[in-house]
Each structure stands twice: as C-alpha cells, then as structure tokens.
Amino acid sequence: MTDQLQRLTEDEVRRVAKLCRIGLSDEEIERLRGEMTSLIAEVSVLQSINTIGIEPTGHAVEEVHSVMRDDTPRIALSVVDVLSNAPRREGDYFRVPAVMDNGEG
C-alpha cells in the first residue's frame, strides 16, 4: 500500500502542524513525512469498502443521549479553584500573550 502513496511533502506536514498549533523541528517534520505516509496507508484499506448509502455512526450506543439539566444556578468551582492551575494570572484573570500581534492571531 505504501508504494502507491507519494510521501507527504514538507509543506503538507507544515500545513497540518499549523492547523494543529504544534511547533515542530525540521527533524520531526522529516520523520513525520514518512510516518504519516505509512499511517495513511494503514487506514486506506477503508477505501475498498462500499459505504454508499450508509449512515455514519458518531457513537454506537443508542441509549446514550445528551443529558440536559434544568437551567438553574448551582454551586460551581470557586474562582480560587479555577485559577489555582493558571500558569500566569493577573488578579482574578488568566494572563495571555498578545492575540492580535503580527496579524497572526
């Protein structure tokens, strides 16, 4: 199967990394070109299965339905608890880097 597939290009891997918001070294990108190509080959066996007119299944248990509760206020985590793991904070707020910088936001 691998023989039939072109190795992913460096640009394709970089495009996915951007979508995924993961920084990768050149070495990792080179390695992923090969690994992702094999993994895509692994899953490509599905293309030979006829699924015309078959509904997709999100999850397979019919009894599972989204549980909705009444829209009434109840006790939730305190501000202290919520902020207790914040890497950076300012008062009762999470501190974040500039979002609009360099047109990259």
Next chain:
Amino acid sequence: MADQIHYQSVRQMSDALLAKDISVIELADAHFERIEQIDDRVGSYLAVTPERAREQATTAQASIDSGNVTPLTGVPMQLKDNLATRGIPTTCSSLMLENFVPPYDSTVTASLANTGAILLGKGNMDEFAMGSSTETSAYKLTRNPWDLSRVPGGSSGGPAAAVAGGLAPYSLGSDTGGSIRQPASFCGIVGLKPTYGLVSRFGLIAFASSLDQIGPLTRTVEDAALVMNAIAGPDTNDSTSILRPVIDYSIGLKDGVKGLRIGVVPEYFGEGIDPQVAQLTRKAIQQLEFLGAEVSEVSLPNSKAALAVYYILAPSECSANLARYDGVKFGFSTHDAPNMMAALEATREGGFGTEVKRRMMMGTYALSSGYYDAYYKKAQQVRTLIRREFDAAFEKVDVLITPTTPTTAFKLGEIQDPVVMHANDVCTVPANIAGIPGISIPCGAINGLPVGLQILGPHLSEATLLRTAYAYEQSTSWHAQHPTI
C-alpha cells in the same frame, strides 16, 4: 498476615477487615511497604498518596466498626493517572500536566471514596493513554511483573502491573481501543471495559470521546463485579451517561454457563495471531463447552477494517480534545513567546511527547478540509457496518470469544514502528467501535507469559460476561498464579 495478604482478592481483604484480622491502616501500610520494596523495579506507580490513605482509613475504619460497609470499604486501590483526584497531581503521564492539581474529583474517584476505598496512589500509563506498552509515559517505564524485561501492555500498564504484582488489589483504568484489556492480558489479570456510557467519564482526562470508557482491573472476576457495583450508573455530570438504574453485578455471577450460546469468530484466529495464543483460546472455549455452553461459528468479515477505523477516529477525536492545552488555563506553558500563536505552538511543542504529537497530526490531517469525507466520515460509515455486524451476531449467540491480544507481552523497546504497535489492538478495538463491553481473563501461559481470553457481548451485557468469565475462572487455576518479584 502482611506477608500473604498482597495476593488476596478484594473479597478476601474485605472479609479480613470485617473479621478484625487486620485494620484498614495496617492493610494500606502493608501495600505501601510492598510498593516501597519492589515498585522501583516494577514502576507501576507515578505517585503514592499515604496522607490521603491515612485520612480515608480513619473514616473507613469507623464505617467498619459501625457495620456500615460495602465490600470495598477499607480496601486499598490505585487509580490510573488520567482520573482526576482533587488536591493530588494528575499528570496523564505527560509533561503537559506535570504540575496539574485538579480542583475536583472524577465521579469514579468520588464514588470509590464514598464507599470507603483507600487511595494508594496513581498508576503510570502511556502519555494521554496513547500507546500499547506504557513506553510513551513522559516519566518512567513500567515493567511486566512476570518478566521485568517486558512491557506490561498499555495504556493502563501501571494499573495492570500494580494489580498483577500485588501492589494494589484493584485499579481503575480507561479503555479507548483496548487499554484495559490488553495490559490485563499481558499481566495475567482480569480487565473489564464496560458498555460505552455505563461508567461516568466526568473527570477522566479525555482522549477519544466516542470510544473512551473507564473500567476495573482486578485479580478475580468477582472483584471486577464488586468494583463495577461501585462505579457503574448514571451521572448528570456526564452528558454521555446511560440513564439506567444501577444493577448488582454479583447477583447471578455463579449461575454457570449451561445453555449459553458462544460464538467463535474465525477472523480473530487468523493471520497475525500467534498460533499458540489461538490454541489456548480454543482450549478455553472447549472448557466452557464442557461446562455446558453451546459453541458455534459466527463470521464478522468487517473486523479487519476495525483497526483502520480506530486509527482514524481516535486520532481525529484526540486532536479536537487536546486543543484545550493552550498554556493559559492550566498545564505546561512557555513564558517568552511574543504572541498567542507562537505561545500555542511553543507550549504544545514542549508539553507533548512524540506519540501524542503524531496522533494529533494524523487526526488534524484526517479532519482537515478536503480529507474529511475520505477519512473521518468514511470511518464513521464503516463503524456503522461493524456495529450492524455485531448486532447480527448477537441475534445468534450470547457472547463472542476471541484472543485478547495477538501475542504475549513483548520486550521493552522491541516495537518502534507505530504501525506494528497498532497491530496489538486488532482484537480489542472492535468493541470500542461498536460501544460493546469486553472482558479479558487469564487462560494460560506461553513460556511463563500470561495469555488472555476476551469475551464480548451486546450493549449492557456485563452481567453475562462476568458470569461466563467466572465459570471459566472457577474451573481453572490461572487466577491463583502470581509472579515472583
């Protein structure tokens, strides 16, 4: 007492507590001592929690003294480190969560605490539960108690090794594609993946939400039933919880298998399965036939496609779930990035390990524009076919019996190629894809390494699986064998 107690069942430990042969704190301390003595060689715990155990022991002892107990009251246990424990670090074996201290308990953590269980510590695992050998943990290797040069399986490798090594009578793991059953098989213990939605996942750090399920790893089938009694049931904090009243899984456990219809699936005994594993599995099926079950062959031709379905769905869902690790609200964070985009990229580059990055990349690729229909949607359609095939099989038989894994435990470092590693999950992933329950129990050994037998049933058939497993277990002595460490 302390010398022999490590390999007793939950039931036996509970009886010893009720008979006042041992106190709750003595039982917990006996485990902490053993952890101290041998866990540097096994590596099943990421952290031990003696202070929490001491607090819980006081309450549990009072319950025992007043006679207000369940079989889990005062009995120690371990939790896989992807289950949130309030005030106790929960790392998912990832640098991303190295300093994460959950401000709340998972529902299962709370359920066990409420019934008087004693927390010994947190079990090692593959990073974010992604792996089949526990080698992707950012912190340590876990070794198979039967052979310390071999893997315990994964991702619940710490829980399986702890239970097999007498370092905890039971542990809770999570199973997305076999992560309870495969390590249970490699370590010669019992591992149950319940029906999707039966056990609340509130406070389970998410991997692949349409597949993840929490379940017990134990040394006996009865213990698995006792733990299920404490953790199964609806939860308003989990939107995917099945709204059914709780049942007692120990009722009917001993009713035997007379007339039970067992299906043997030829697709699970073919290429890639070690012939000795296949042979031991067939021998176990004969044993169940001898005990009164009726055996017939059932074909599931789409089984082969299950692995490919899994390796599209799980990475896709993980890439969505792990988007939350942004270095802002909790977890690893870089401090010197000039803007949000750079901060995200640097945080996720530094916080995630190789396997997690690879899966997120694959998942993002499969979900990206132009590929969605060819991969994600296609996988969901084949999922429908696999589910229908199981539905049809369960009209003819009550349970299906297969090997749990193609081979026995492999050596640490032996498998480097991810595609080869994935082949380990070939017998276990179909259950997650169809949402059905599966249990692995020991059915023999090859060169001193345990072999597991998998029993699958329709949705919510846990009681039948446990009854079948119990009948087999009680007619063999595999569960009474323990490694020497």
